[in-house]
Amino acid sequence: MFVIEKKGEHHLDISLSGRLGKEQMERGLDELKSKSEGVQHGTMLYDIVEFKMPEPRAILAEFMRMPAMLGLIRRFDRAAVLADQSWLQKISELEGMLIPGLEIKAFARADRAAAETWLKR
Numbered sequence: 001m002f003v004i005e006k007k008g009e010h011h012l013d014i015s016l017s018g019r020l021g022k023e024q025m026e027r028g029l030d031e032l033k034s035k036s037e038g039v040q041h042g043t044m045l046y047d048i049v050e051f052k053m054p055e056p057r058a059i060l061a062e063f064m065r066m067p068a069m070l071g072l073i074r075r076f077d078r079a080a081v082l083a084d085q086s087w088l089q090k091i092s093e094l095e096g097m098l099i100p101g102l103e104i105k106a107f108a109r110a111d112r113a114a115a116e117t118w119l120k121r
Helices: 022-035 056-064 066-073 086-098 109-120
Strands: 002-006 011-018 042-051 076-082 103-107
Touching: 002 022, 011 022, 022 056, 022 066, 042 086, 042 109, 056 066, 076 086, 076 109, 086 103, 103 109
Parallel strands: 011 042, 042 076, 076 103
Antiparallel strands: 002 011
């Protein structure tokens, strides 16, 4: 599952769960692109539930859209990642160090309120 909800002018909630296939990845990325149009200095809240590695064709679909995704990321200043697996939390924060202008902080899924507070700072 890959669900994107626009909450307010400059915030997206993104839910990821299970193993994504190519079609789910393409639909999700297209929706992410359309729902982020017009966003400036935005925030994102990623909720990762029961993560499973995407299918190889889904990963390829994501790489094919990488130039558009990099442009889209510039619309956002902060992203909070909710995940119960510590390795996902660490990788998320490492990704934030590699993307200029985007600060990423990871939280346990039970700490959603703290993540939302951090995004509003």
